[in-house]
Amino acid sequence: xxxxxxxxxWVLDEEDLVINPDRSIDVSxxxxxxxxxxxxxxEATMQVAAQTGDATATLTFGTPDVRKSLKxxxxxxxxxGYWVGDAAACDADALVTSQVLASxxxxxxxxxxxxxxxxxxxxxxxxxxxRVGALLDWPTVTSVIxxxxxxxxxxxxxxxxxxxxxxxxxxxxxxxxxxxxxEPPIPGLKAxxxxxxxxxxxxxxxELGCDPAPAAKVLSSQGFIANRRNVIFVDGxxxxxxxxxxxxxxxxxxxx
Amino acid sequence: xxxxxxxxxxxxxxxxxVGFAREEEHDVTIVTFSPEEAxxxxxxxxxxxxxxxxxxxxxxxxxxxxxGLIDEWGVSLFAVGATPRGRxxxxxxxxxxxxxxASDVSAVHLLDGKLSTERLMYGGAMVRSEExxxxxxxxxxxxxxxxxxxxxxxxxxxxxxxxxxxxLVEREPLxxxxxxLSCAPRIVSVGMGVSKREDMALIEGLAxxxxxxxxxxxxxxxxxxxxxxxxxxxxxxVSVAPDLYLSVGVSGQVQHMVGVRDAKxxxxxxxxxxxxxxxxxxxxxxxxxxxxxxxxTDALVTAR
Numbered sequence: 411x412x413x414x415x416x417x418x419x420w421v422l423d424e425e426d427l428v429i430n431p432d433r434s435i436d437v438s439x440x441x442x443x444x445x446x447x448x449x450x451x452x453e454a455t456m457q458v459a460a461q462t463g464d465a466t467a468t469l470t471f472g473t474p475d476v477r478k479s480l481k482x483x484x485x486x487x488x489x490x491g492y493w494v495g496d497a498a499a500c501d502a503d504a505l506v507t508s509q510v511l512a513s514x515x516x517x518x519x520x521x522x523x524x525x526x527x528x529x530x531x532x533x534x535x536x537x538x539x540x541r542v543g544a545l546l547d548w549p550t551v552t553s554v555i556x557x558x559x560x561x562x563x564x565x566x567x568x569x570x571x572x573x574x575x576x577x578x579x580x581x582x583x584x585x586x587x588x589x590x591x592x593e594p595p596i597p598g599l600k601a602x603x604x605x606x607x608x609x610x611x612x613x614x615x616x617e618l619g620c621d622p623a624p625a626a627k628v629l630s631s632q633g634f635i636a637n638r639r640n641v642i643f644v645d646g647x648x649x650x651x652x653x654x655x656x657x658x659x660x661x662x663x664x665x666x
Numbered sequence: 667x668x669x670x671x672x673x674x675x676x677x678x679x680x681x682x683x684v685g686f687a688r689e690e691e692h693d694v695t696i697v698t699f700s701p702e703e704a705x706x707x708x709x710x711x712x713x714x715x716x717x718x719x720x721x722x723x724x725x726x727x728x729x730x731x732x733x734g735l736i737d738e739w740g741v742s743l744f745a746v747g748a749t750p751r752g753r754x755x756x757x758x759x760x761x762x763x764x765x766x767x768a769s770d771v772s773a774v775h776l777l778d779g780k781l782s783t784e785r786l787m788y789g790g791a792m793v794r795s796e797e798x799x800x801x802x803x804x805x806x807x808x809x810x811x812x813x814x815x816x817x818x819x820x821x822x823x824x825x826x827x828x829x830x831x832x833x834l835v836e837r838e839p840l841x842x843x844x845x846x847l848s849c850a851p852r853i854v855s856v857g858m859g860v861s862k863r864e865d866m867a868l869i870e871g872l873a874x875x876x877x878x879x880x881x882x883x884x885x886x887x888x889x890x891x892x893x894x895x896x897x898x899x900x901x902x903x904v905s906v907a908p909d910l911y912l913s914v915g916v917s918g919q920v921q922h923m924v925g926v927r928d929a930k931x932x933x934x935x936x937x938x939x940x941x942x943x944x945x946x947x948x949x950x951x952x953x954x955x956x957x958x959x960x961x962x963t964d965a966l967v968t969a970r
Contacts, residue, residue, distance in 0.1 A: 424788040424920065435792060504757070505766055533787055534901065535769035537757035544729070544761025549831035552726075552754045565835065570750045571676075572842075576835040577724070583831075590888075625766025625802070629795040634786070636923070638932060642950040644939060648957040655933070656965045658949050662931055664910045665969050 412522040412581070413465040416455035416488060417511055417542070418448035420472045420479040421532040429633030442475065444482055447527035449594035454557070454587045455525045456487040461559050467492055467518060471510045472499045477612075485597035485605035492518060496615045498622035504533075505625045508541035513618035515546065522562070522581040528552065528588055539586035550584040551577055555591035669693045670776065671736060672712070673755065674747025675725055677703050681710040681813035683745050683806055688814050690776060692743075696819075697732065699725050704821055711816030722828035723837075726755045731826040733762035741801055743776050748805040760803040767803040768796060774804055789901045790924025844894030845879050852878035852910045853929075855899060856892070857922075858885045859915020859936055859955060863892055868959045869914060875966040881906065883922050899925040914955050918943025935959065 426440035444452075452468060459466045466488040470476055474495040484491050494510050502510070515521050524546075529536035543550030556567040568575040569588060597605075615622055641658060643651040659665050670687040672694060674680040680696055687694035688711055696712045698704045704717040718735075720728050736744055736759065746756035748770045760767035768774070772793075773784035781798040847853060854873040856866070873880050880893060887898035899906055900922040907928035914935045916922065923946050926932060934947040937954050944950045951958050 422788075424791055427788060427791055429791065503766065504769075505760070505764070508761060531789065533769075534789070535767075536753050537760065537767055537769060540726075540729075540754050540757035541761035544733075544758045547730075549829065550726075550754070550758065551832055553750045568750075569840075573837050573839050575724075575837045577832050578835055579832045625798055626768070626796045627798070629782070629797055631787070631792055631794045634791055634793050634920075636927070636946040638946055639948040640945065640950075641948065642934075642939075642944050642952060644952045648951075648953050649961050651951045651953055652958060652961040652965050655949055655951055655962065656969055659910075659931075659933070660969065662948075664931055665966065 411465050411520060413467055413518060413520045414455050414459055414523045414525065415515060415518060415521050416452040416468050417524060417526045418451060418468060418470050418483060419445045419530040420470060420476045421445045421530055424531065433632040433635055435631060435633050442478060444479055445530040447529060447531060447589055450587055450589040450592040451525045451527045452483060452486045452488060453594040454592040458557060458559050465489060469511060469514055471507055473497055480610055481605045484608045485602040489608060491608060491610045492613060494613045494615060498615060501624050503624040503626040504535050504537035504541055506622055508538055508545055509620045510615060510618060512542045512545035513620055514613050517613065524584045526586045528586050539584050543584035548582050548584050549579050551579055552586040554585050554587045670743045670745055671741045672696045672745050675749055675751045676747055677706045679747035679808045680707055682808060682811045683747060684710050684712050685811035685814045692776060699728055708818045708821055709815055711814040712819045714820045714822055717821060717823045718826045719823050720826040720828035722830060723834040724832055725751055727828040727830060727832060728826060729755050729758035730762055730829050733759045737763060743781060743800060744803045746805045748807040753805050756803050756805050763801060765801050765803060766798040768798065769805050770807055771804055774806060786924060789921040791920045842896060844896030847879055847881050847897055847904050847906050850879040850908050852876050853881045853906060853908045854878045855881040855911060855913040855916055856886050857883045857913060857916030866892055872959050872963045875963045883916055901925065913943060914959060916943055917941045918946055
């Protein structure tokens with residue numbers, strides 16, 4: 411039986427990041443979550459498997475902490491969870507991540523379709539699906555909002571700048587989906603409970619033969635601080651505040 | 667030679683990328699897969715234009731062949747216009763070359779065989795500076811560099827073998843439902859603080875008084891469907907740079923605010939004094955929008 415593999419990334423919740431006045435970033439209170447876009451990749455995997463009856467799995471690469479993500483990932487439907495947990499993930503760029511994922515995919519028997527999101531919610535670099543496709547030398551179709559799968563043949567609709575493009579491709583291949591086509595449902599209690607019993611497979615970077623050295627050398631990461639005037643009218647009744655605002659906008663030359 | 671190689675499926679963006687290379691005095695070549703685009707690109711100031719003739723209707727199908735040429739030519743930097751097709755092709759080329767890539771950079775410099783870049787992360791909350799050895803791939807959005815015009819560059823044609831495993835069935839233009847906000851001088855933007863669809867009339871009245879276009883947050887376009895998707899502003903929507911951006915009921919999440927960073931003046935109206943938008947606004951009113959907006963609309967009509 412063929413297997414469909416959904417790739418996902420365990421990211422810090424951007425809502426929990428705190429930017430200090432010196433522009434350093436405090437991540438100590440940030441919780442992990444499956445990148446929102448990747449939930450759509452898992453949902454797309456389940457929708458395709460419902461059409462084909464194929465086996466389903468998830469695959470992720472992260473720090474050893476990434477193990478925590480498996481229950482959430484598997485509560486979304488896939489039968490098996492593959493994971494690579496290594497401290498090297500801290501510094502991994504898309505070069506390293508795509509090599510780890512492609513090498514892991516080679517070890518998952520019968521993988522005929524890999525589904526990714528366009529990008530992760532932390533880096534949003536949108537490199538993984540095309541890079542994994544290149545490393546496996548499988549055809550890749552990105553920006554997909556709809557797929558019909560019959561046997562090995564996939565008809566996919568892509569949403570690009572100003573056009574919808576319909577293409578066909580045969581498996582094995584890599585597909586990157588846009589969230590618009592695959593809104594992820596919230597897993598039910600039963601699905602969450604059964605996720606804990608699903609089989610997990612840990613893979614190691616060394617056994618996969620991957621070089622964890624990134625191509626990108628990070629020079630600095632700083633919080634973005636907007637340099638705005640912050641003249642906020644809080645007190646008084648609505649008409650006073652409106653008068654103050656209109657007068658400020660006039661001074662700025664915004665109303666001429 | 668072949669220091670910088672440029673590709674974009676939008677010729678105007680390819681021309682901007684030549685502007686980047688010329689600003690830093692690099693030798694620059696443009697590649698294209700379309701004879702029509704090639705004739706347009708010869709006037710863009712590159713040292714040469716190379717038409718890669720592969721007879722595929724899908725530009726991305728040429729990635730593997732192009733990676734081979736980049737390797738053969740000893741290209742230092744492959745700079746690609748950041749469009750959906752461009753990002754896809756660029757990342758495939760980086761995959762085939764096994765090299766680094768910086769996506770959607772806000773700043774980029776190539777000096778002494780090193781590429782330094784800046785890009786946003788976490789939906790714009792963080793600015794990350796990185797450095798790469800060459801060869802390296804980068805995608806650059808439009809609006810970062812000025813296009814240059816030059817004397818016609820020589821055009822060369824090379825026959826390549828595309829990867830034909832993805833077949834084009836059909837391509838249909840997407841009808842543009844919404845307004846184009848990218849050049850609007852004034853924008854009134856709606857957020858989830860506006861509770862009922864009927865209340866859009868209030869917003870339309872305010873926009874009319876300001877002669878402004880209407881924008882919105884992702885929730886208003888995608889969850890509530892009150893405003894066409896082309897008009898939502900933010901990291902996954904449009905980026906805008908109006909003189910005046912006036913938001914109503916917008917809390918100011920970073921994914922939205924990253925799309926308005928280039929606005930000259932940002933004004934916020936929201937009832938929650940602690941809403942993050944007030945930290946990123948030039949002027950603001952803390953108050954009930956249902957009381958403030960009608961008064962503001964009247965005052966603006968009088969003021970103009």
